[in-house]
Amino acid sequence: MSDYKMLIGGELVEGDHAMDVINPATEEIFATVARASERQADEAIEAAATAFPGWTEVPLAERQAKVSQLADAIVANADRLARALTQEQGKPLAEAQGEIAWAEGYLRHYATLQIAERTIQDDADGLIRVRRKPLGVVAGIIAWNFPLLVACWKIGPAVIAGNSIVLKPAPTTPVTALMLGELCRDIFPAGVVNIITDANDLGGYLTADPRIAKVGFTGSTATGKKIMASAADGLKRLTLELGGNDPGIVLDDVDVRATAQGIFNAAFLNCGQVCLAIKRAYVHDSIYDAMCDELARLAEAAVVDDGLAQGAQIGPIQNKAQYEKVKAFLESARRDGTIVAGGEVIDRAGYFLRPTIVRDVTDGDEIVDEEQFGPILPVIRYSDIDDVVARANASPYGLGASVWSSDVERGMSVADRIESGSVWVNQHVAIGPHIAMAGVKSSGLGVEQSEEGLAEYTQLSVINVARGG
Numbered sequence: 527m528s529d530y531k532m533l534i535g536g537e538l539v540e541g542d543h544a545m546d547v548i549n550p551a552t553e554e555i556f557a558t559v560a561r562a563s564e565r566q567a568d569e570a571i572e573a574a575a576t577a578f579p580g581w582t583e584v585p586l587a588e589r590q591a592k593v594s595q596l597a598d599a600i601v602a603n604a605d606r607l608a609r610a611l612t613q614e615q616g617k618p619l620a621e622a623q624g625e626i627a628w629a630e631g632y633l634r635h636y637a638t639l640q641i642a643e644r645t646i647q648d649d650a651d652g653l654i655r656v657r658r659k660p661l662g663v664v665a666g667i668i669a670w671n672f673p674l675l676v677a678c679w680k681i682g683p684a685v686i687a688g689n690s691i692v693l694k695p696a697p698t699t700p701v702t703a704l705m706l707g708e709l710c711r712d713i714f715p716a717g718v719v720n721i722i723t724d725a726n727d728l729g730g731y732l733t734a735d736p737r738i739a740k741v742g743f744t745g746s747t748a749t750g751k752k753i754m755a756s757a758a759d760g761l762k763r764l765t766l767e768l769g770g771n772d773p774g775i776v777l778d779d780v781d782v783r784a785t786a787q788g789i790f791n792a793a794f795l796n797c798g799q800v801c802l803a804i805k806r807a808y809v810h811d812s813i814y815d816a817m818c819d820e821l822a823r824l825a826e827a828a829v830v831d832d833g834l835a836q837g838a839q840i841g842p843i844q845n846k847a848q849y850e851k852v853k854a855f856l857e858s859a860r861r862d863g864t865i866v867a868g869g870e871v872i873d874r875a876g877y878f879l880r881p882t883i884v885r886d887v888t889d890g891d892e893i894v895d896e897e898q899f900g901p902i903l904p905v906i907r908y909s910d911i912d913d914v915v916a917r918a919n920a921s922p923y924g925l926g927a928s929v930w931s932s933d934v935e936r937g938m939s940v941a942d943r944i945e946s947g948s949v950w951v952n953q954h955v956a957i958g959p960h961i962a963m964a965g966v967k968s969s970g971l972g973v974e975q976s977e978e979g980l981a982e983y984t985q986l987s988v989i990n991v992a993r994g995g
Contacts, residue, residue, distance in 0.1 A: 536716025577717025770925025
């Protein structure tokens, strides 16, 4: 008997299989969850397909009300969800509580959204109206770094637009998604929301199924490419929010201490396991040494511990496979640069590394060119603004970027030259449900959040009527 069941067709069901969930802070099993077979994935898709025609006829105000009810249910279960989130994902409890609050806030904003019908022409010659219709069944496939928040990113706009959904969380963080399924069961009509789990073996099955009209995916670029290939035969709609190698460009006029704190926070949020985290900091030559010293001071002072421990600021890496990848990046940093803070595996149970600052590296080094997705920040020296813009743009990624300057206008002029879906000035990872989020190049396809993100879950339809003779 599993501790958490899947949601299929309005029922909480055991899986044909089961799988253990590891707490990355202890390397011990903390839950056993239901795991779906292909048969159960098929049942979930069929349940969503059956529910879709009725759900799409439900008035928008009622669909919005259901999403608001889900936000209410998350608030009512916030403590339980936050603790489970820390245990499965590893992030400190304060960050887990923040993720719960974000999930609630995003859902509440989704519940205010609508895409109005638009009239292009209405005269004696004719009537032309543009409207958007739901697509059908959506497959939502999510990553392990923000398992509850990203689940809500998929469910909210999908059901507001009138679609039904089959959601699949990452195998290493299925618990809070399944808890969300318990809440959805009591809110949505049977089959509108379905949540199944796998061992990384059902993604292709979902994306290739002809009943799936759209795939919304958050995760790695490599997996995104596989999903795109799998969806090609059916020409499925895709939203792909993929990896990034976000640059933070620090100009020569900043307050070093204050800016270092902002850079550090944006680099080491969730142990650096954030697609939009700063992955490479470009610092002007005139303040390079001072910035490296201050970043090193912050890294050495950070409290690394089990996310449930009092005072923990940085938790473990989420899973063993990622832990091994990040340890390899440490070797690259040690080979190519100078580690001025961290660089150590912590001798204890769990996937813990000290937050690491590496200086004296440059473009072409693995630690700079590749997305670390862990607690390592390379700091790169530059002297010419045109050169650093070119270096920042040379990456195949383009998810987020930031420019830091005491002169906002100067910062904005540099930001305007960066090839990235989001570019911030004097901040980073400043996202919200009302702000469109899109990647360029290898960082993704389509838009999430805001009315533009909602539109991704719809089909454009034009009604064109002739009048008169």
